[in-house]
Amino acid sequence: MTPTQIMVNGLPGNVAIKMATHARAHDRFQLLPWSLTGPDVDSETLDLDNFSIALIRPELADSQLGQIKADHDPLIIDYTHPSAVNQNAELYVKHGIPFVMGTTGGDRKALVDTVTQGDTPAVIAPNMMKQIVGLMAMFEYGATHFPDLFKGFTMRVKESHQKGKADTSGTAKAMISYFNQMGIDFSTEEIMLERDPERQKNLWDIPDEHLGGHGYHTYSISAGDESSFFEITHNINGRDVYVPGTYDAVDFLINKLNDPENRTGHVYTMIDVLKKN
């Protein structure tokens, strides 16, 4: 079997490095020695365990992607920067390169429009952590079908992320919207945000090595009269958890591409990937 040519964009970013490392470690894939990078990156190359990857600055992206497409017909994994999401997607579609977009932010509607107006399929998901995506889908199902399920209940939400993360997590926002639909009055401003490494270590039991990168969420729901209590927790340490989902998305896209009918500008989500349609 010919290995799939993978181009990982967003090096030398942390998550992009995880993705590139995975491609290097598995014979099914061949990591291409180029990566789109940001305008503030000075290095011209990144050494990934003795494999040298050329970092392509934005002004050269268009021409070089054209050449890479012609020579290697690759599949792209994009973990770049919110500010680059839309222009990158436009380039991928222009050159007809299918891609998995794990980068968050940017103009999401424009992102989807770019793909659907082209003829290249893509998997786009702001969260590639499969189990969290699945859990969210279950609660979305509840929100759709059981609109008043938790009416009269109160909720507390606490979440901890690495110091420096200023915004509320998209996962928490989505989960809260599902509980809102199930009858609970709660706004994202009420979330208890933890960003203090000392407390994370001592009160949350977050391992030292993950104080710099983690996402802990707990949703606690109680009936006012103490008669019932529900709690859902999902805790993530590090960035490795995004690798399996991203490569499942790659495999999903390869399957789609093997069927000429699917070579259309369709946007798939992680739910599609999990369902293995």
Added chain:
Amino acid sequence: MTPTQIMVNGLPGNVAIKMATHARAHDRFQLLPWSLTGPDVDSETLDLDNFSIALIRPELADSQLGQIKADHDPLIIDYTHPSAVNQNAELYVKHGIPFVMGTTGGDRKALVDTVTQGDTPAVIAPNMMKQIVGLMAMFEYGATHFPDLFKGFTMRVKESHQKGKADTSGTAKAMISYFNQMGIDFSTEEIMLERDPERQKNLWDIPDEHLGGHGYHTYSISAGDESSFFEITHNINGRDVYVPGTYDAVDFLINKLNDPENRTGHVYTMIDVLKKN
């Protein structure tokens, strides 16, 4: 509006008393002064806050139900005993009395057959606690759609119920089967069962007054490498939690009965009730 005539069977059982008390407290309902009881009950009446209810022994159930149907056209709520489930349902169907069956046990298949072969609708559910039923439906959705979601993960399950409850809870069994379908290898024998009131009080923080009646469940799921952790908890104190769901089932059945087309032998579940079809 004419109040709905409610007959609660299973007095003087705890849950039946909750149901009868609710009917007494709400003008929309009129509690009938009769209740089917078990063969081992000696009292002939039960005094419910100055309202006297005649307890009908099994040998008189058939003839008296016929009279009650003729005089009051009631709706029955059944919280009796597993050993009475099937014969009671046969009588209700024979006399054309719609019913909500919250009693667990008995021959469940025969129970459904009895109803579907008659022309009286019923809501039958082994768990009338709405939020737990909804939560189970969400995880059943996950099991159906995301078969390998938690593949490679390990699970721990602990549950606490009042001393004397020997069997594993049906809710835990169902939830475990959903996680099995999502790729987790776990058998019900591996559940940590807690039945010791001292430990329940000191380690589980279960309120004193609920040591005699509670159901605490926690499912903990972790990736072997500490990269992710999920936990779902649902804790119930006392028996009041079954009242809202049971009366939602009553309202659901009243709506069905208002449409002549629905006066058929159809079995509805709590999922139907939650969906408000």
